[in-house]
Amino acid sequence: MSVTGSAARPIRLDAARLGLARGRIEVWQTLTYWPDLLQALFFSGLSIGVLVLMRGHHVPGTTFSLGSLTLPSVIGMNIAVGGVSGVAALLVVDREDGTLLRAKATPNGMSAYVIGKITLTAATVLVGLVLTMVIGLLTFPGLDVTAAGWFTLVWVTALGLLATIPLGILLGSLLPDPRFVGVIVLPFAGLAAISGIFYPITHLPGWLQAIGQVFPIYWLGLGMRAALLPGYLRSVELDGSWRLGYVLLALSGWAAVGLLAAPPVLRRMAQRESGSTVMARRERAMLRRT
Amino acid sequence: MSDLAVEVRDLRMSYGAKEVLNGVGFSVRTGEVVAMLGPNGAGKTTTIEILEGFRMRSSGSVSVLGEDPAHAGERWRARVGVVLQSWRDHTKWRVRELLQHLGRYYARYGTPEFARPWDTDELLAVVGLSAHANARIGNLSGGQRRRLDVAIGIVGRPELIFLDEPTAGFDPAARREFHELVHRLTDLERATVLLTTHDLAEAEKLADRVIILAGGGIIADGSPDELALRLSGKAEVRWSRDGQRFVHPTDQATTFTRELFRQFGESVEDLEVRRPNLEDTYMALVQEYEQ
Numbered sequence: 001m002s003v004t005g006s007a008a009r010p011i012r013l014d015a016a017r018l019g020l021a022r023g024r025i026e027v028w029q030t031l032t033y034w035p036d037l038l039q040a041l042f043f044s045g046l047s048i049g050v051l052v053l054m055r056g057h058h059v060p061g062t063t064f065s066l067g068s069l070t071l072p073s074v075i076g077m078n079i080a081v082g083g084v085s086g087v088a089a090l091l092v093v094d095r096e097d098g099t100l101l102r103a104k105a106t107p108n109g110m111s112a113y114v115i116g117k118i119t120l121t122a123a124t125v126l127v128g129l130v131l132t133m134v135i136g137l138l139t140f141p142g143l144d145v146t147a148a149g150w151f152t153l154v155w156v157t158a159l160g161l162l163a164t165i166p167l168g169i170l171l172g173s174l175l176p177d178p179r180f181v182g183v184i185v186l187p188f189a190g191l192a193a194i195s196g197i198f199y200p201i202t203h204l205p206g207w208l209q210a211i212g213q214v215f216p217i218y219w220l221g222l223g224m225r226a227a228l229l230p231g232y233l234r235s236v237e238l239d240g241s242w243r244l245g246y247v248l249l250a251l252s253g254w255a256a257v258g259l260l261a262a263p264p265v266l267r268r269m270a271q272r273e274s275g276s277t278v279m280a281r282r283e284r285a286m287l288r289r290t
Numbered sequence: 291m292s293d294l295a296v297e298v299r300d301l302r303m304s305y306g307a308k309e310v311l312n313g314v315g316f317s318v319r320t321g322e323v324v325a326m327l328g329p330n331g332a333g334k335t336t337t338i339e340i341l342e343g344f345r346m347r348s349s350g351s352v353s354v355l356g357e358d359p360a361h362a363g364e365r366w367r368a369r370v371g372v373v374l375q376s377w378r379d380h381t382k383w384r385v386r387e388l389l390q391h392l393g394r395y396y397a398r399y400g401t402p403e404f405a406r407p408w409d410t411d412e413l414l415a416v417v418g419l420s421a422h423a424n425a426r427i428g429n430l431s432g433g434q435r436r437r438l439d440v441a442i443g444i445v446g447r448p449e450l451i452f453l454d455e456p457t458a459g460f461d462p463a464a465r466r467e468f469h470e471l472v473h474r475l476t477d478l479e480r481a482t483v484l485l486t487t488h489d490l491a492e493a494e495k496l497a498d499r500v501i502i503l504a505g506g507g508i509i510a511d512g513s514p515d516e517l518a519l520r521l522s523g524k525a526e527v528r529w530s531r532d533g534q535r536f537v538h539p540t541d542q543a544t545t546f547t548r549e550l551f552r553q554f555g556e557s558v559e560d561l562e563v564r565r566p567n568l569e570d571t572y573m574a575l576v577q578e579y580e581q
């Protein structure tokens with residue numbers, strides 16, 4: 001069979017271009033539809049609000065603002081929450097309304113769909129991050145970002161997205177229906193408490209420190225503190241160090257776990273989708289509502 | 291290329307101990323419109339989903355456009371169009387935007403002789419959505435949404451189209467418009483169509499051939515006329531005389547009517563000879579099967 005020019009392009013490149021186009025359209029939809037925009041920026045807005053309330057307080061024994069100390073940690077936390085729960089929620093909702101089945105019915109649709117969702121999630125997280133950064137740098141005193149700090153910010157953010165989005169895809173593939181999306185935010189609140197986000201991890205008992213250091217949320221917070229806080233504040237960290245080598249290692253480890261585990265689980269979940277499964281789920285949802 | 295678009299032999303499907311399909315076999319010729327009928331739970335949906343490549347079968351051989359849908363790749367996917375009844379996806383997208391976007395997936399599977407995808411504006415005109423090209427999909431009415439689903443199903447110019455209860459929930463005008471659309475598709479595109487429906491008049495109107503499934507097996511397979519012939523003898527003669535109405539089932543409608551006029555002449559009024567239609571045939575066949 002003879003083929004036209006576009007077919008000569010490698011199939012993966014084609015799927016990537018379509019996925020990016022898809023992501024771009026959906027990013028634009030989110031930015032221009034205020035209920036979606038509000039939802040996307042909800043966590044960033046909430047954290048800025050909390051930080052503003054903490055602005056007048058100081059880190060005990062110093063003149064450093066508690067709000068400024070917490071801002072980088074919160075930025076790190078929001079990358080983790082946005083990366084994991086953002087894409088998980090998109091996946092569950094799309095499975096419910098048939099978007100995923102549509103992707104499955106389209107040639108190369110699944111690859112493009114996943115790339116599109118990664119793009120949308122990453123963009124949403126980045127918009128929140130930029131918003132928090134701009135407001136933070138303008139209103140919080142004492143943040144001192146060096147060139148090295150900016151560099152750290154960029155790679156921690158990139159690696160953070162790489163570590164969390166695949167985990168979100170994994171989680172979204174396993175969640176049975178959209179009611180559970182709200183539930184997945186709860187463990188984050190618990191993890192945030194033991195990850196040194198609002199409270200230095202050094203003040204926690206050793207076994208909680210150990211648990212906290214398993215998850216990416218701690219390492220994202222630490223990486224962001226390393227990027228944005230003046231160097232002398234590392235004295236309140238474990239080992240009195242920013243431990244950037246470990247940040248790199250821990251986040252890469254999670255990225256590897258997610259990138260290995262998510263594709264087969266997603267594929268298995270997608271394989272089960274058909275017209276009747278979408279229909280059955282819809283009927284269950286309607287029964288719940290009545 | 292084979293002149294069979296679909297070939298199914300001894301298709302079986304079980305969920306645990308429950309057998310949903312017990313040896314289904316049929317074929318669909320290229321360019322044919324085939325309607326699959328049957329009571330709920332007869333196995334229609336399972337059969338179609340296996341053909342669509344969305345469901346694995348327990349055993350049997352299935353060939354769709356020359357390939358096994360369980361293992362077919364993206365090139366095969368590009369040749370098949372699927373229209374389901376429960377799409378609610380992409381509600382935030384705009385009509386034209388989504389059609390244009392989804393069309394791009396098919397571009398690499400086009401050939402100079404057979405260009406893919408369908409031109410977006412032309413397609414919008416064919417399904418009668420030109421006026422709604424920039425509408426948000428979530429704001430479309432039920433009928434408009436279904437026409438969009440058909441447009442998406444055919445945007446890649448499929449050689450085979452699956453339509454799952456395409457007019458469920460349509461009002462009569464929308465249903466008639468949809469039937470015209472299907473006729474246009476089969477005329478213009480020479481596409482093969484396999485549809486399921488509960489509307490027997492629809493099947494009679496659209497289909498070259500009807501397959502009736504009951505209890506996981508095929509109980510009838512033929513053109514609507516052929517199926518009606520299987521019940522010949524069940525024609526009904528209705529008339530009235532002196533204000534009284536009469537109904538008489540007979541296998542000799544012409545002879546009976548001639549006799550009727552010979553006996554009663556001009557006092558016979560409101561004469562009607564009704565051949566069995568697909569609905570009668572269907573009901574009789576399903577009842578026969580259930581007994």
